[in-house]
Amino acid sequence: MSGLLLTLLLLPLVGSGLVFAWKDKSSKYLALGIALVQMLVTFYITADFDFTPTVDSVLQHEINYPWSQFMKSSLHFGIDGMSLLLLLLTNILAPIIILSSFNENVSYRNTFYGLILLMQFGLVGVFTSLDGLLFYIFWEVTLIPIWFIAGLWGQENKRMEFTTKFFVYTFIGSLFMLAGLIYVYNHSASFALTDLYNAQLNETQQTVVFWFIFFAFAVKLPVFPFHTWQPDTYTYSPTQGSMLLSGIMLKMAVYGVMRYLLPITPLPIAGISGQIVIILAIVGIVHGALIAIIQTDMKRIIAYSSFSHVGLMVAGIFASAVITLRGTFNIEGAEGALVQTFAHGINVAGLFYCCDILYKRFKSRDIRQMGGLAKVAPKFAVLFLIILLGSMGVPLTNGFIGEFILLKAVYDFNGLAAVIAGLTVILCAVYLLRFYGKAMFGQGDDAVLSTVKDLSAVEFSVLASLAVFVIVFGIFPQPIIEMVNSSLKFIYQSMVS
């Protein structure tokens, strides 16, 4: 059955090669077609997946070939519930992101779409590899295409310095992760995941490894105070770049924390390091939300809101881990984080796309210069509102359930922490509703508004498909929770044992 996973891995890679070579105007349709096939294969795998929690081995569709005897590493891929969820997110968003650029006259279009598919290849690799070195390689593979996308199609004036900052920042983080992985590898038999889990490290060694590896994830997420690259990069990237970065790429780190960090270094997490991380995450939640309130640039609002939301996910994951290590088995935080991962990916991509639509209408990213769009663009007003509410975590939208479980997990860890983290719900409503109110209602410039049209077909299909996910998973979140349940149990159990 490994053929399906192989298809998932190779299709975007081969596809990107095809699109690169396809110097025709229709390359965007080719890219979309490949991404859609990829999505269908993912759906098929999901439908075919065995979710029964009693399954001994949580992994399915395994591929395992020897690769390098010198590196003691093998081409080992597999899917469990957690991988599957992130694969779904990646492969659902990828065609939507490609579709979202259809109205624009993208320069060097075959390179653009080729890079998006290459990025997809890297992401699928990250979410399915079961070998430390392989994970690192795919982790870095995703960096190059997004750097080119941000650099080549970003805002003309500032893109160089910010894309370089982004690249150097994440590269430093990744190298530290490599150093950490090598350190573990030197104490284990090979890079295979189970060997890494069973590496014999004492607490000091684990603490070193923990901070090395955590640094990479902290930069990518980002966790306070490693977030300074993020607002700039999100702001000056092209819309598709921001969607890829915030929607999917950031989730690599959430995944990495659970797949690698928790089981490899449980001792420091039980000790002071885990608590430091939770404190940093909660500082980030409040810090990000407060800064988002005073922003006037809409892309920066979304960037800081994303930073704030991610803080809650990290706090939840580590809260559960600490509680588990203290003796009460708890995977709620991790469950909530994964539900939120899926929801946030959909919502933030939608929000960035809404920013793009607003920018096209008002020719400005400054929310003070907007207003009154709801009168002339009612369809947009409704869809934008749905996605916005999802992001705010209003009940019956996809954002609610994750946020609720996360706050519960943080509460189990510490009541005060939960109260502070809970501010995110209120502050998020403040800045997002302010943004929405300014842009959609209020006093608009009639001259501008008279020329503005409602959503085009492409824009409508992108936003509507995202809005469907917002509502469907808001009402039925159970499938996601069931999907990740057994793999999370496995991971948290291997942390304790």
Next chain:
Amino acid sequence: MSVLIIVFLTAVVALFSGVFEQGKFARYIGILGLIIALWVSFMPECAFFGQYKHMYDYTANTALFTKISIVTTLLLFFLGGFAFSNHRSHQSELYALMLFALCGGIILFGYQNMVTLFLGVEILSIPLYVMAGANKTDLRSNEASIKYFLMGAFATGFLLFGIAFIYGSVGSFDLYKIQDFGVSNPHNVMFILGVLLILCALAFKVALAPFHMWSPDVYFGAPSLITAFMASVVKISGFFALFRLMTIGFGGVTEEWINVFGVFLIITLLLANVMGLAQTNAKRMLAYSSVSHAGYIGLVFFGMTSLSTYNLAFYLFAYALSTVGVFMCLIYVEKLKRETSFGAFKGLAKTEPLLATVAAISMLSMAGIPLTAGFMGKFALFSQAMNSNHGVFLVIVAVLGSALSIAYYLRLIISMFFFKESTFKSSEKVTLTYNIVAVCIIASVIVLGVAPDLFAGVFGL
């Protein structure tokens, strides 16, 4: 030994071919000779003359390093036609000198005696002094030549001094006798003094800080193809000479020099990468990058295992390939623009996409981005060094160095790719040979990055 003879004879023939035709013949003769030498080095019979009076020992490692240095020289010879086409005269001498320097390198891969080491170092260096000054009308080239010569003379002095101390304490020039002496008398002051002096001398040769001062100026002043030769083949030779000496000859007194060496590495990694960031000229940037790579390669002395020689060879080969890859792009730009500032590369990707790609992939490989050979090389060295006492600290410094280095490599990539309009005329295309070499380098860098075990398969371990 037979490889050495073939390369030497080729060099002599190439030198005299200048009588008939400037350059062309010499290049073809050189290519032919190198291919034969490469072929011979792959044959098991090349153990013929294997052991020569305890002076020269052609082992499996010698063969491995000989092969990679010949391959690198061969690539540079292919580029020579385009690179030297401005040189009206004395081309054949340049090719011959490159081959002579390669002879020095091959001697260094198999020396078993301090005298042979000295001969190898000098045969490698003296042609380089001349080649660095090959652009006679260019002041910078003259400066490079004289600077290199003076610094090289210093290094030779250190080397001889060190050898004298060693001979004074051991009473023999033989590498294995020196090893035995080191094992039985690890705290002999005269001996240790000799070890440190020789370490300094070879640090000059491979441009390890704080003995790297000459290298940016020399690399910058020398003709670009010669710079590429220095950065690749000379580095391979110098490092393996150092490796052989420190692991065999001075293997018994490792703890006496390893800390000194570690300090060299830390200075190299930080200084070279910080200085690299400050450069505005691509050629100077590559010079500092080359110094910084000496720092990464130096990690091979920490946490030694049986695979260390292989790791060293892999890294050096990956680095040499990338060096040739970047320099071929630089040679093209220098020829068209007559300068090599970052600005001169603007928009190269529009007119010469293949050339820009080979340079970009090479630099990503130098920075250690996965799926390139450079990553696998760095990985091997880092993971080896991590096992030693102070390894974690050294690896952190190396990681910081790599992180700094990516910033200056990116500047050149940005120049080439991120400008909408090209500053190059599309009429000035590169030659077919050039494109073939570019494709070969891209392919090898990526193949070695994806399937690192192939290296052992192809070159033999």
